[in-house]
Amino acid sequence: MKKKIQTILWLAFYFLMVFLPLALLIILPRPDGREFLREVSVALGFLAMALLGLQTIPTSRLKFFTKVFPMDTLYTIHHNLSIFTLLIALAHPILLFINNPETLRLLNLIVAPWRARAAVVSVVAMLILVITSVWREALKIKYDIWRWVHDGLSFLAIGLAIFHMFKVNYYMSLTYQKVIWLTLTGIWLLIILYIRVIRPIRMLKHPYKVAKLIEERGQCWSLYFEPDGHKGFDFEAGQFAWLTTESPFIFRENPFSFSTNSDHDDDYIGFTIKELGDFTNTIKTLQPGQTIYVDGPYGNFSMDEHDCKSMVFIAGGIGSAPVMSMLRTLAYRNCQKEIVFFYGNPTWEAIIYREELDEIEKKMNLKLVNVLEKPHEGWDGESGFITTDVMRRHLHKNYKDAIFFVCGPLPMIKAVQRCFKDLDIPPNHVFSEQYDMA
Amino acid sequence: MDIQHVIQRFFVIVTIVLCLGLALLFGAVQAGLF
Numbered sequence: 001m002k003k004k005i006q007t008i009l010w011l012a013f014y015f016l017m018v019f020l021p022l023a024l025l026i027i028l029p030r031p032d033g034r035e036f037l038r039e040v041s042v043a044l045g046f047l048a049m050a051l052l053g054l055q056t057i058p059t060s061r062l063k064f065f066t067k068v069f070p071m072d073t074l075y076t077i078h079h080n081l082s083i084f085t086l087l088i089a090l091a092h093p094i095l096l097f098i099n100n101p102e103t104l105r106l107l108n109l110i111v112a113p114w115r116a117r118a119a120v121v122s123v124v125a126m127l128i129l130v131i132t133s134v135w136r137e138a139l140k141i142k143y144d145i146w147r148w149v150h151d152g153l154s155f156l157a158i159g160l161a162i163f164h165m166f167k168v169n170y171y172m173s174l175t176y177q178k179v180i181w182l183t184l185t186g187i188w189l190l191i192i193l194y195i196r197v198i199r200p201i202r203m204l205k206h207p208y209k210v211a212k213l214i215e216e217r218g219q220c221w222s223l224y225f226e227p228d229g230h231k232g233f234d235f236e237a238g239q240f241a242w243l244t245t246e247s248p249f250i251f252r253e254n255p256f257s258f259s260t261n262s263d264h265d266d267d268y269i270g271f272t273i274k275e276l277g278d279f280t281n282t283i284k285t286l287q288p289g290q291t292i293y294v295d296g297p298y299g300n301f302s303m304d305e306h307d308c309k310s311m312v313f314i315a316g317g318i319g320s321a322p323v324m325s326m327l328r329t330l331a332y333r334n335c336q337k338e339i340v341f342f343y344g345n346p347t348w349e350a351i352i353y354r355e356e357l358d359e360i361e362k363k364m365n366l367k368l369v370n371v372l373e374k375p376h377e378g379w380d381g382e383s384g385f386i387t388t389d390v391m392r393r394h395l396h397k398n399y400k401d402a403i404f405f406v407c408g409p410l411p412m413i414k415a416v417q418r419c420f421k422d423l424d425i426p427p428n429h430v431f432s433e434q435y436d437m438a
Numbered sequence: 439m440d441i442q443h444v445i446q447r448f449f450v451i452v453t454i455v456l457c458l459g460l461a462l463l464f465g466a467v468q469a470g471l472f
Contacts, residue, residue: 011449018453022460026467033468040465047457073446080450088457417443427444 006068018050041095048089053188072434086130115167122160125153144252200248203293210290218350221283224270232267237325241296257322262329274318301433310338310402319408339366342386346373369394388419406432
């Protein structure tokens, strides 16, 4: 219930920040109106400004925000709303040009007034922001370079758009509008200050060091850290953290799920990481004692928030890391709830934690269903992918009362969700976490 | 579809609809159409 109230309050806060300036303009006294298209254009400009500034929030990793909303959901919302913001920011001048074609001369930056120059550069910056974000991989832009460019262009777009609004000074001549927009700008600047300065300083003051590194199957490594000179932090099984071996001010960190027992008595934290790219390929070179910076915990992919009699876990490959954290924690608690774990892997040899899962299965009321994409000769288990039929064969009778946790790449999550539809599983019983959220 | 994705879709659609609706309303009010 508490989480529901938090969610509603946050949604109300978000919508208030987007719509309050315009809503007050409609309700309160204001300057004289002009042509319809011109006024619609102005309204879209105000809304684009509010949405542009607010895009600093979803990806800010503010704890009180990420506790309520899943991180992958926040990134998707940021992605979708940023595209919409660009569209209405483009509609703002286009409507003005349609209303009065003479205003096209404002595009001539040599003779245009500063308010128009600022607006043009701001919209161009937004356009580059969206293009480099949507097609980053196709354009072969490295993640850390893209992130610096993204931050710089965001700062430029927001700053110049605010400058444009104050310079136009039509509706902004109203005192309450000035107060609202300066307050909003202050909030956005505080968030940027937190992301770029305060959080890196906090990470620098709370370093971790590598305790041990263990090679797993399927080109995976389990990495264990211990806090260096501080108490560390508590996390919930299923959550994740951002890791970096470089200065936190370089912003070259990567997100990984905890794979260890969250009820641990010691201060160790552990992650299992698959070699998939630049940073993950360097994991095996880490040495015990080496410093690493951890920003977390994040995410609400947590079993502790649900009071249920049975649970179903579905994971593919390295998606098993957060599930393993949950199973290790449940085993440690001697939990005897009915649990089914559908675990998809390419081959028998690629199954991460294979022996440990067998041990856990013996201790708990756990049914482990390995699904192999390329089964070896003589394999009598499930093969292919995790489908509706596979689930039907292994789920408990009262499976509709269970809570389902799914972790894997987006195509797998989408495929599993289609199975849930076939199985008539209530949407509020399903929790998923996808990779590649950035 | 899980509840997170329902909220996600709802959130984006509501933002878009409210933005467009409010912009048209503001335009109409200021242009004296009401």
